[in-house]
Amino acid sequence: MLLLEGIRKSYREPNGARLPVLDVPRFAIGECEQVVLLGRSGCGKTTLLHVIAGITRADAGKIKFDGRDVGRFSEAGLDRYRAAKIGYVFQTFNLLPAFNALENVLLGMTFVRGLKDPERARRLLDRVGLAHRWHHKPSAMSVGEQQRVAVARALANRPRLLLADEPTANVDPANQQNIIDLIRATCDEDRIALLMVTHSNEVAEQFSRRERLDEINQIAQAHGGAA
Amino acid sequence: MSLWRIALRSIQHRLFPSLLTMISMALGVTLVVVVLSVHGVMQESFTSNASLGYNMIVGAKGGKLQLTLNTVYYLSSPVENIPYEYYLEFLTADQRDREITTAVRVEAEAIRQAMAGFDLLGSPAVGLAPASLLGGMIAEQALERGAARHLDRGRPGKFAIYTEFALPVCLGDYLGNFRVVGTVPELFERLRYGEDSEKKYAFKAGRNFQRHSEDHGYFEAVLGSTVARELKLKVGDPIAPAHGSVDGHKHAQQFTVVGILAPTGTPNDRAAFINMEGFYLMEEHAEPVPTKTESEKSADGDPATADGGASVEPPVAAEQPFVLPRAESSSIPLPLEQRKVTSLLVLSKQRGALSLQYLVGKGKDAQAIFPLQEILSLFTFIVTPLQRALLFLTAMICVVSGTSILVSIYNSMSERKREIAVIRALGAGRSTVMTIILLESIILAIGGGLIGWTLGHSLNAAASGQIEEYTGVSLGFFDLAPGLKMGDLFEMASTSGVWEWKISPEVVVLPALILLAIGSGFLPALSAYRTDVSRSLGS
Numbered sequence: 001m002l003l004l005e006g007i008r009k010s011y012r013e014p015n016g017a018r019l020p021v022l023d024v025p026r027f028a029i030g031e032c033e034q035v036v037l038l039g040r041s042g043c044g045k046t047t048l049l050h051v052i053a054g055i056t057r058a059d060a061g062k063i064k065f066d067g068r069d070v071g072r073f074s075e076a077g078l079d080r081y082r083a084a085k086i087g088y089v090f091q092t093f094n095l096l097p098a099f100n101a102l103e104n105v106l107l108g109m110t111f112v113r114g115l116k117d118p119e120r121a122r123r124l125l126d127r128v129g130l131a132h133r134w135h136h137k138p139s140a141m142s143v144g145e146q147q148r149v150a151v152a153r154a155l156a157n158r159p160r161l162l163l164a165d166e167p168t169a170n171v172d173p174a175n176q177q178n179i180i181d182l183i184r185a186t187c188d189e190d191r192i193a194l195l196m197v198t199h200s201n202e203v204a205e206q207f208s209r210r211e212r213l214d215e216i217n218q219i220a221q222a223h224g225g226a227a
Numbered sequence: 228m229s230l231w232r233i234a235l236r237s238i239q240h241r242l243f244p245s246l247l248t249m250i251s252m253a254l255g256v257t258l259v260v261v262v263l264s265v266h267g268v269m270q271e272s273f274t275s276n277a278s279l280g281y282n283m284i285v286g287a288k289g290g291k292l293q294l295t296l297n298t299v300y301y302l303s304s305p306v307e308n309i310p311y312e313y314y315l316e317f318l319t320a321d322q323r324d325r326e327i328t329t330a331v332r333v334e335a336e337a338i339r340q341a342m343a344g345f346d347l348l349g350s351p352a353v354g355l356a357p358a359s360l361l362g363g364m365i366a367e368q369a370l371e372r373g374a375a376r377h378l379d380r381g382r383p384g385k386f387a388i389y390t391e392f393a394l395p396v397c398l399g400d401y402l403g404n405f406r407v408v409g410t411v412p413e414l415f416e417r418l419r420y421g422e423d424s425e426k427k428y429a430f431k432a433g434r435n436f437q438r439h440s441e442d443h444g445y446f447e448a449v450l451g452s453t454v455a456r457e458l459k460l461k462v463g464d465p466i467a468p469a470h471g472s473v474d475g476h477k478h479a480q481q482f483t484v485v486g487i488l489a490p491t492g493t494p495n496d497r498a499a500f501i502n503m504e505g506f507y508l509m510e511e512h513a514e515p516v517p518t519k520t521e522s523e524k525s526a527d528g529d530p531a532t533a534d535g536g537a538s539v540e541p542p543v544a545a546e547q548p549f550v551l552p553r554a555e556s557s558s559i560p561l562p563l564e565q566r567k568v569t570s571l572l573v574l575s576k577q578r579g580a581l582s583l584q585y586l587v588g589k590g591k592d593a594q595a596i597f598p599l600q601e602i603l604s605l606f607t608f609i610v611t612p613l614q615r616a617l618l619f620l621t622a623m624i625c626v627v628s629g630t631s632i633l634v635s636i637y638n639s640m641s642e643r644k645r646e647i648a649v650i651r652a653l654g655a656g657r658s659t660v661m662t663i664i665l666l667e668s669i670i671l672a673i674g675g676g677l678i679g680w681t682l683g684h685s686l687n688a689a690a691s692g693q694i695e696e697y698t699g700v701s702l703g704f705f706d707l708a709p710g711l712k713m714g715d716l717f718e719m720a721s722t723s724g725v726w727e728w729k730i731s732p733e734v735v736v737l738p739a740l741i742l743l744a745i746g747s748g749f750l751p752a753l754s755a756y757r758t759d760v761s762r763s764l765g766s
């Protein structure tokens with residue numbers, strides 16, 4: 001379903017030098033597959049997710065999603081792709097403070113053309129166990145609850161691929177497993193492929209397919225070799 | 228969720244700064260509404276007062292504008308007076324004779340009475356003829372003299388053929404803060420007011436004053452509606468004008484209010500009208516009798532000789548007239564030569580205006596002016612720059628309100644970068660987030676605009692009583708600022724077509740202001756458009 005080939009990405013540092021972050025010769029995720037991606041901090045995990053989500057463009061390489069070349073999408077095409085195909089769970093939740101839980105979930109489907117399903121938003125809130133809290137603003141919720149709302153929002157647009165960037169890094173330990181279970185179970189039920197980034201081995205061990213970014217990313221290897 | 232709802236939520240979330248922005252916008256719009264209303268009311272009141280019911284003012288030589296302000300608006304510092312003869316020269320032969328004969332007869336009768344008084348007291352000098360006899364003799368003499376003084380009795384006034392009517396006006400006294408106008412009862416019959424000079428003066432209570440009445444003699448007064456209301460006076464009340472200025476000493480002579488005018492929206496609402504005959508009888512209103520040399524001097528400027536010295540007279544003017552010792556509250560009208568008037572309101576015959584101006588101006592004392600011209604030039608030289616300044620102020624207000632919206636939204640942008648990035652990560656395009664920010668400024672601008680409009684018009688409505696009273700322009704809550712011609716608004720030469728349409732400047736300025744405010748949302752909207760999503764997500 002998703003295939004990366006020869007993806008390179010570098011950032012320009014303030015002093016003008018190029019900082020290479022990604023050089024991924026090949027990486028693929030199958031239909032409904034759940035993959036965990038391990039890597040130490042700063043090795044380019046978030047950057048990889050951004051590239052996959054079309055939030056940022058790779059410098060070189062090919063991204064194929066359902067056979068279509070994402071790298072050649074126009075700007076508006078990328079927006080539509082992100083809106084319709086991708087769900088994204090952020091490490092810092094990124095709920096919008098001006099909106100209540102239900103509205104935050106609704107925002108997940110607002111930008112998909114032709115999708116307007118408030119009932120689904122309520123069902124999703126119900127599924128993450130927060131139906132009764134629908135009118136609460138993020139500031140009135142615990143971090144665990146916030147991340148559950150964020151998961152519901154990421155699923156609101158019926159994505160084909162859910163990207164989860166260290167979804168439990170900022171959640172208290174008691175809730176971490178809950179969140180992982182919730183994400184994995186809903187992806188299973190809705191037949192959504194999952195790419196979850198983590199640096200926790202405990203989390204990684206629950207996945208049948210585990211990838212280390214150091215191994216698929218040649219730059220990380222180079223760095224790792226040096227270290 | 229609609230983009231409107233998203234924008235509204237963002238505003239609600241930043242309620243306090245949003246409110247501040249709206250209030251600043253609202254105050255801006257309020258000021259604009261008020262400025263435009265003041266502007267429009269000024270214009271409208273000037274144009275509607277431009278139909279005075281007369282077309283010329285005759286008054287002392289000197290400042291034309293001052294004469295106009297005094298006579299039309301009862302404003303500005305008082306002007307010099309002109310001799311009563313000028314008034315007589317505007318009258319027909321009949322009217323003029325009547326004035327002169329009445330005056331002479333009344334004078335003789337007064338002398339006779341005064342001398343009779345000495346009889347009753349007992350004649351101090353035995354052997355002399357009784358004083359009444361003496362009085363009779365003097366009176367006859369006076370009559371003769373009077374007749375001699377006005378040898379040219381029986382002729383029409385020199386300006387009469389050019390004149391529809393002339394109404395004398397004597398200014399100088401005050402009732403409270405209001406001007407007292409000494410005049411003749413015909414004023415309210417001859418003058419019309421309203422935009423097309425179609426309305427007749429009407430009495431809300433009582434009647435017009437009379438030249439001489441059974442009940443009050445020469446001392447009747449009629450009050451403008453505002454004067455009556457503010458001084459709480461009604462028909463039957465006595466009033467005592469103050470001499471010379473607002474805080475001048477009160478005349479001992481009292482007048483009785485016999486009528487109160489219905490509101491007219493003209494400056495006459497703010498004047499107290501008294502019988503001119505009574506006015507002359509108050510102390511210090513008689514002119515000192517001219518000495519020989521003075522009267523000779525003034526003979527040059529006498530309107531009777533003004534037309535190039537064609538008439539050969541007056542030979543008798545050189546003689547000292549008899550001066551009667553006058554007591555306060557005298558019931559004897561003032562002799563004509565001791566009278567002066569401040570101005571004459573003249574309606575000229577169709578083609579008589581320029582002749583009148585020329586003939587009157589030839590004399591030494593007086594000039595005939597066209598008040599409309601003065602009002603118009605006042606308007607162009609003072610009011611128009613003032614209005615420009617007001618409009619400039621309006622423009623500044625617009626800029627300030629616009630800027631405040633800009634600053635408010637822009638300030639929130641740095642903390643909102645992340646929110647915008649999240650919305651973009653959820654699939655919103657650049658133009659979508661830009662639209663959201665623009666919608667916010669639209670909501671702030673229109674919301675502030677509506678509040679400001681309501682506030683401004685509430686102020687107008689609250690002041691409408693006063694405005695109507697001072698200017699005659701009515702301005703209710705739902706009335707837009709009085710209209711200007713399109714041509715005036717855009718400084719275009721007013722020729723024809725669209726430039727003649729009258730529209731309220733509010734219709735142009737307020738939407739422009741709102742557009743400006745919305746436009747100022749473009750900068751932050753652009754910054755939203757440019758947000759680097761990847762960098763701003765921060766995770």
Ligand SMILES: Nc1ncnc2c1ncn2[C@@H]1O[C@H](COP(=O)(O)OP(=O)(O)O)[C@@H](O)[C@H]1O
Nearest residue numbers: 011012021040041042043044045046047048762
């Ligand atoms: N916008 C950016 N500009 C410059 N350098 C960046 C930018 N984003 C990330 N980096 C750098 O790229 C590297 C990889 O970052 P990231 O993908 O966030 O790593 P991870 O998510 O694995 O911690 C880091 O060294 C980081 O400092």
Ligand SMILES: [Mg+2]
Nearest residue numbers: 045046047766
């Ligand atoms: Mg990261």
